[in-house]
Amino acid sequence: xxxxxxxxxxxxxxxxxxxxxLRTDKYFLFDQNAFKKLVFQDSYDExxxxxxxxxxxxxxxxxxxxxTYNSFTNILRQICKNNDIMFTSEVKYINSKxxxxxxxxxx
Numbered sequence: 001x002x003x004x005x006x007x008x009x010x011x012x013x014x015x016x017x018x019x020x021x022l023r024t025d026k027y028f029l030f031d032q033n034a035f036k037k038l039v040f041q042d043s044y045d046e047x048x049x050x051x052x053x054x055x056x057x058x059x060x061x062x063x064x065x066x067x068t069y070n071s072f073t074n075i076l077r078q079i080c081k082n083n084d085i086m087f088t089s090e091v092k093y094i095n096s097k098x099x100x101x102x103x104x105x106x107x
Contacts, residue, residue, distance in 0.1 A: 003059045008051065008079050014106055016047055021104070030076060030102040035069045044072070051075070073102060080104060 014028075020038045021028035038044055048063045055063060062078065065071055080087045086105040091098050 003056065003062070003078055004054050004082050005056055006054060007083050008054050010083055010085065010106075012050070013079055013083070013085075016043070017104060019043060027103045027105045030073070030104060032069065032099055035072060038072070039067070073100065076102065076104065 017023075017028040017030070020041070020043060021030050021034045023029075044067055051063050052060065062071075062075060077087070079085070088103045088105075090101045090103070092101055
């Protein structure tokens with residue numbers, strides 16, 4: 001199943017992640033705090049408009065549906081898998097709730 005017409009450029013993707021994620025020397029950390037920053041800065045609308053040219057028209061529902069943490073991490077995973085960008089996830093349980101934290105590695 002193909003989602004993208006052409007790959008999203010890694011440099012543009014990493015620049016976007018740098019604006020919202022915690023960056024270390026090896027990876028970007030995407031968690032609930034990064035998602036809140038994304039929503040607070042209204043960065044998603046610009047990113048969504050940018051991604052529109054890369055998605056097939058039949059797959060645009062991924063970026064056009066209501067923004068939630070799970071729907072946005074789905075987009076991040078799709079881009080990482082399509083571009084062969086390594087990422088890992090970790091489930092953290094805090095106060096009887098779970099959060100999935102993503103580590104997106106860059107070269």
